[in-house]
Amino acid sequence: MIFDNATRQTNQNNTPAAYTKRQTYRTRHEEEASFMKAYDHIIRFALLITAVIAGFFIIRARLVPESFGVQGSYSYAFYRADSADEQAALPAVHQGSAHCSACHAPQASLRQTNAHAGLECETCHGSFKAHNNNTKERMAVSGSVDACMLCHAALTARPAQFPQIDSFSAHVAQQNETLLPGMTCVTCHDPHAPM
Amino acid sequence: MKHDRREFIKKAGWTFIGSGLYINLFSAGPALAGSRSSALKNLYAFIVNTETCIGCGKCAAACRAENSVPDGNYRTWIERYTIMHSGSVEVDSPHGGEKGFTPLSFNPADIRKSFFVPKLCNHCKKPNCVQVCPVGATYVSPEGFVLVDEKRCVGCSYCMQACPYSARFMNPVTHTADKCTWCYHRIRQGKTTACVQVCPVGARLFGRVDDTDGPVAQLLKAKRLQVLKPETGNEPMVLYVGLDKEVH
Numbered sequence: 001m002i003f004d005n006a007t008r009q010t011n012q013n014n015t016p017a018a019y020t021k022r023q024t025y026r027t028r029h030e031e032e033a034s035f036m037k038a039y040d041h042i043i044r045f046a047l048l049i050t051a052v053i054a055g056f057f058i059i060r061a062r063l064v065p066e067s068f069g070v071q072g073s074y075s076y077a078f079y080r081a082d083s084a085d086e087q088a089a090l091p092a093v094h095q096g097s098a099h100c101s102a103c104h105a106p107q108a109s110l111r112q113t114n115a116h117a118g119l120e121c122e123t124c125h126g127s128f129k130a131h132n133n134n135t136k137e138r139m140a141v142s143g144s145v146d147a148c149m150l151c152h153a154a155l156t157a158r159p160a161q162f163p164q165i166d167s168f169s170a171h172v173a174q175q176n177e178t179l180l181p182g183m184t185c186v187t188c189h190d191p192h193a194p195m
Numbered sequence: 196m197k198h199d200r201r202e203f204i205k206k207a208g209w210t211f212i213g214s215g216l217y218i219n220l221f222s223a224g225p226a227l228a229g230s231r232s233s234a235l236k237n238l239y240a241f242i243v244n245t246e247t248c249i250g251c252g253k254c255a256a257a258c259r260a261e262n263s264v265p266d267g268n269y270r271t272w273i274e275r276y277t278i279m280h281s282g283s284v285e286v287d288s289p290h291g292g293e294k295g296f297t298p299l300s301f302n303p304a305d306i307r308k309s310f311f312v313p314k315l316c317n318h319c320k321k322p323n324c325v326q327v328c329p330v331g332a333t334y335v336s337p338e339g340f341v342l343v344d345e346k347r348c349v350g351c352s353y354c355m356q357a358c359p360y361s362a363r364f365m366n367p368v369t370h371t372a373d374k375c376t377w378c379y380h381r382i383r384q385g386k387t388t389a390c391v392q393v394c395p396v397g398a399r400l401f402g403r404v405d406d407t408d409g410p411v412a413q414l415l416k417a418k419r420l421q422v423l424k425p426e427t428g429n430e431p432m433v434l435y436v437g438l439d440k441e442v443h
Contacts, residue, residue, distance in 0.1 A: 041200075049211055056215070065347070068331065076325050079334035083344035087376065088383035093261045094392055123253050123393040127260040150295045151251045151395060157275050157296065157309035158249045162396070 095128040097121045110192040115163075124191065143186040237320050237339035237432060241377065241388075241401050242414050243313050246437040248398035250275060250311040254390035255293035261378060261389035268364045269293070270375040271315040271390055276442055278307045284441045312442055313399065315390070316341060316362040316375035317423065317431030324354035324363060333372065339432065340379050345371050359427040377401065 036043075067081040100121045101108035111117055122128060125141065145168050154164040165171040172179045175188070189195070250273055258264060258271045273292030277285040277299060289296065292311070299309065318341045325333050325341060332347035333354055348371035355363040355372060366373035378388035382401075386392070391399045402411035414420070420434040424443060435442075 045204075045207060049207070052211075053215070071334070071337070073335070076322065076335040077337075078331045080331070080344050080347060083334075083346065084336045084342060084379070087342060087379050090380035092381050092384055092386055094257060094381075094386075094389045096386070096392060118397065119395045120393050122257070123395055127257065127389075129260070150253075151249055153295075154298070155250065155296055155309075156299055156303065156306060157277070157311050159247055162247075162249055 093127045093129060094122050099128065107192045110190065114193040115195045116192065143184050143191065145184050148185040148189075148191075238403050238405065239318075239339055239377065239382070239401065239432065240404050240411050240415070241315070241318070241399070241433045242411055242420065242436065243433060244398045244400070244414075244436040245310050245312050247396045248273070248311040248313055249396055250292060250296045251395065252291075252293045252295050253393045253395065254313060254399060255291050257389040257393040258375070259293070261381070262376070264373075265367050268366065268373065270362075270373070271313065274312045274314060275309065276312055276439070277301065277309040278439070278441055279305050280307045281305070310437070310439075312435070312438075313390075314360070314362070314423075315433060316377070317360055317429065317433040318375075318377055320430035320432060321428060323357040323359065323427070323429055327353045327357040329353065336379070338382075340377050340382075341374075342376055342379060343372050343374065345369055348372050359424050359429060360431075 065080050065082075068079065069081075071077040071079060071081055097108065097111075097120050104121075107121070111119070111121075124147070149165075149168070152163060152165055154166045158164055168185070169179055172183070177188075180187075185191075252273060255269060255271055255273060258269075262270060264270050269291040271291075272288055273296075274286050274288045275292070275296055277287075279285070279301070285301070287296075292313075296311075299306065318339065320339070322333075322335065322341050325335060328334075329351065330347050330349055332344045332349070334342060334344070336342050350365065350370045350372070352365055352372065355361075355365065358374075363372050363374040365371075378386075378390075381388060388399075388401050391401045400410045400414060402409040404411060404415065406412055414436070415434075418436050420436060421438040422431040422434060423438070425431075
């Protein structure tokens with residue numbers, strides 16, 4: 001109806017004369033049109049609201065990511081559920097000693113019954129990462145004094161029962177040995193079976 | 196009754212808002228919540244034993260490698276508490292303890308005791324950090340892990356301020372909030388956390404609370420445990436053996 005009227009108005013050049021004429025001379029069709037005209041604003045308003053509501057849901061659907069919502073608790077679990085699965089799919093970097101034993105049986109077996117039995121290979125050698133068949137990336141091997149002292153240097157904060165040594169030179173002297181150049185802890189201790 | 200346009204628009208407006216709310220709260224809610232919704236459980240606990248920690252920093256180093264933590268930031272770190280006879284408390288954590296510790300410079304006669312306290316995200320039952328997030332980017336997973344959704348986070352750092360344990364930092368690479376995840380990926384893959392795995396003295400333990408044969412449940416039975424800053428009401432799930440009142 002609205003469009004009907006609008007077309008007509010433009011067709012009639014919408015002069016004041018034409019307007020008056022339409023007001024005074026009414027066909028049945030125009031009678032009906034004027035009835036509709038009385039509700040014109042409501043229809044327009046309804047259309048507007050429908051558009052706004054539709055717009056709200058369209059925009060909302062685009063902004064709210066998939067799987068986002070309340071997952072049991074408003075306060076603590078209002079999130080994108082896929083996020084947890086995405087994080088769970090991250091690759092594990094550290095592989096554990098069992099993984100190393102397959103290729104390094106000697107070290108693994110040495111380690112089994114001695115003071116370092118509780119240590120993981122990766123604790124000393126760093127994470128497995130890309131160290132693979134024929135070692136694309138080599139594992140860190142540090143037989144340096146500092147590498148052992150990281151754990152065994154005497155510190156007040158360390159539990160008293162943990163084996164600690166005051167200094168390399170003092171320790172060597174204690175064993176009635178002479179400190180030779182190039183000597184490190186692994187000269188006397190096998191890191192995989194220190195005692 | 197007066198019918199004017201103003202009155203009509205007013206009523207229509209209220210009807211609109213009302214119906215919008217109705218649709219939002221009741222009809223769209225369950226559809227958005229998805230099928231994976233579940234009640235929060237807090238199935239896991241992390242136990243730190245300060246009586247056995249030797250402060251070697253292997254845990255912090257392993258964490259960095261496992262989770263690509265940028266240099267200068269720490270998801271887990273070690274603090275050394277030194278309590279003097281005078282009652283004063285000294286705390287140091289050079290490089291987060293990642294490279295180990297050097298001997299104390301205090302006169303040994305002045306020291307009452309000294310010990311290491313490894314720290315990490317407490318994965319609280321009632322985490323402040325989660326409540327304050329304005330975009331739903333941080334949450335408690337169905338297993339009780341407090342996680343960050345990197346894709347949702349807008350980097351407002353409100354959560355960093357809300358955390359009483361300073362466990363969160365702004366990741367300089369992704370520019371989103373970052374923190375310990377209890378190695379969520381490793382746990383879901385059936386492994387233990389990287390820090391627990393590399394700890395040479397078993398000062399860190401992680402496991403299910405309801406697994407009665409597991410190491411965590413054993414310690415829960417055998418030891419008296421404490422949490423950090425219980426007064427904040429966050430209800431941490433990282434439990435400490437041998438915590439002194441001086442430790443915050």
